[in-house]
Amino acid sequence: MYHKMKLLKSSLFEDSVENPALLNTINDQLKNKNTGINVVQDNSIENISTVRELEDFLIYDDQKDNSLLKTIIEQDVHSIYNEFNQVHEILFERMQRCLISPFWVKLNIIDKIYYFFIKDFDYDLKIKSKKFLRFNYKDTRKYYNNFVYRIHNLSLKSHINHILKYYDWLGRNNIPKYKKFYIGTGFGEIPYWSGNKNKTCIDLSSKSRKQRANLALVHLKNETDFVNFDLSKFVHILYEIKLITEGEYNIFIYGSEHxxxxxxxxxxxxxxxxxxxxxxxxxxxxxxxxxxxxxxxxxxxxxxxxxxxxxxxxxxxx
Incomplete structure (x- = not known):
């Protein structure tokens, strides 16, 4: 299991700046604002060692019991959790249960992502990964299940019109979400929570029709990126560990089983x-x-x- 990686010795790789896994791992440790230049902090050597251990583990470990762990690391999903050693043990147990669960088979793919990777991990997700907590809400999961269908079946123009109609529906029905709509940090103007410093929401009621159309395009791009670069990682893992069928995988990734x-x-x-x-x-x-x-x-x-x-x-x- 995961603790086995701590026993690995790593002296096989000559890491260079071309190694994106290494750069992602130690990037935050390379900045020193006091000097105004990038310098390596004391614990960066430990981070480099960790990356090498992960690489060794992925290349040389061939034990079937570690297939879940290897797949999670390959997709970089381990990095969304704080104490992954503990989380992995829970995920491994979930995998064993789901493989024989009639309840699991009946779930749609978004619900499967939620129940396997997110449910009951509220305090285990890193700050940057708290966005996944939205999936605690059934309406959010329903929204993304429908969104995946739309990105495969609607043209750009049709999808933007669909989003605009949704905005109009929120306004007509006085839904609170209309005045605090999540759009992401890049275009947000107000925080989601009053005590939160991150501006991730917008007030749609203050926007003109043209502004809402532009925001619909931003909304579509952000959500499409989220599906392609975040949710698809979970789907790849579920497919590799045989918790979803090839048909489910193909419909999510390609929009078709054919x-x-x-x-x-x-x-x-x-x-x-x-x-x-x-x-x-x-x-x-x-x-x-x-x-x-x-x-x-x-x-x-x-x-x-x-x-x-x-x-x-x-x-x-x-």
């Missing part, structure tokens, strides 16, 4: 465009060869009928 659609997605086509081509019965006229999209003569003729946006998205991949 191998053909996944191949088109990997080649660069958006899910929305794949669905459009399917509707127009054009998927039979394209193929993926060595990771590159190819179209026959009939498809090239069809492309001439498309608007400039769709034509550009396809032509850049041919």
């Amino acid at each position: 191998r053909e659609n996944i191949a088109f997605f990997k080649a660069g086509l958006s899910t929305q465009l794949i669905n459009f081509l399917k509707e127009k019965k054009q998927l039979k006229n394209i193929a993926v060869t060595n990771g590159k999209l190819q179209g026959n003569k009939e498809f090239l003729i069809f492309m001439d009928t498309l608007d400039e946006m769709k034509k550009f998205e396809i032509s850049r991949l041919l």
Whole structure:
């Protein structure tokens, strides 16, 4: 288990500034405001050693019992917790229970993320990871479950209009969230809690229609990044330890269970465009060869009928 890593000896890697894992681990230890320059603090050597131990563990440990631990470290999810040694033991027990639980099978993928990685870890999450506590609320989990579907199936314009309608609904129904809407630190103007210094929210009631449209675009980007760079890590882990099916994994990551659609997605086509081509019965006229999209003569003729946006998205991949 996790404490085994503490026994590892590390003298196998010559770390350099090109090592992103190392930089992420010791970055906060390299700044000294008193001198105005970056210097290594006393405990940075210990951090470097930790990174090397993690690398050794990932490369050389092949024990099946450590598959959960290795996958969590590979996805850097261990870094969201304070005392991961203790958290890992709990996660390992959860994994054993979930593998045989009828209740687990019936959950949607967002609920599975919550029950496995977040539930009852309120005090174990680091400050920077407190954003995951939103998932304690059922409405939040429902929102993200629907959002994942929308990012795969709605066009950019349709998704922004959907968000604007949601803003309008909040206003019409006098929902408190309308005057304290979470948008993130980059664009926040007011704190979520009165005692919190971080400005992560906005008052939608004070914004014009045009401003709300711009905020909808920011909102969409922030949420899409959160799904792609945060939630997807949890999904990768659940798939690797066999707590979700290949179908669940593919629907979350690619928006489809069909191998053909996944191949088109990997080649660069958006899910929305794949669905459009399917509707127009054009998927039979394209193929993926060595990771590159190819179209026959009939498809090239069809492309001439498309608007400039769709034509550009396809032509850049041919």
